[in-house]
Amino acid sequence: MRETKAGVVLPIMIASILALTSCAASTDESPTAEPETSASATTEDTSDEAEAVEKGEIVASQEVTLPGGLGVALVEVEPLRVDGKVQVMTIHVTPQLTDDDADLSLYDLVGFVQYRPRLIDTENLKEYNALQDDNGDHLVSDFAITRAGNGATFTAWAVFAAPEDEIDSIDVLVADTMSRFIDVPVEE
Secondary structure (H helix, E strand, O other): OOOOHHHHHHHHHHHHHHHHHHOOOOOOOOOOOOOOOOHHHHOOOOOOOOOOOOOOOOOEEEEEEOHHHOEEEEEEEOOEEEEOOEEEEEEEEEEEEOOOOOEEEHHHHOOOOOOOOEEEEOOOOEEEEOOEOOOOOEOEOOOOOOEEEOOOOEEEEEEEEOOOOOOOEEEEEOOOOOOOEEEEEEEO
């Protein structure tokens, strides 16, 4: 018998939120660390002294043309990390903008809409959307403040339900304006 959504998902989401916010001051982006949500990870810093973003293993990348003639960006994806009943997707974005003094936000990257990545299990014909908290807010990086200056890198994340089926990989759709990342590994 299936447990109710509130009975299962709510404790998981609360634990995920607490885990994500507990490392808010961290700058560790190792594969075992939860994604950052702090200003250190999301605030623009275009100076030469900007702290480099530490990346985990990169398993896929693509260069995308940014909307509005802003330039291009390299989007890199880490393996999805499963932790119990949730999985975390982490991406790194490095813009090369037409205006050297400009910056790129997650909002700009995804086509001036809210950040709503999806995971697509083509083998089992299932699609996963980011989980939501009790207020209906999606458990994703803040699309307005997650940003980087020209040539710098920002990290964005999203929390999904763990795969329902035994799978080794899944397709990642960061935004409808981008091509899918095919067969991104799912790791426990």
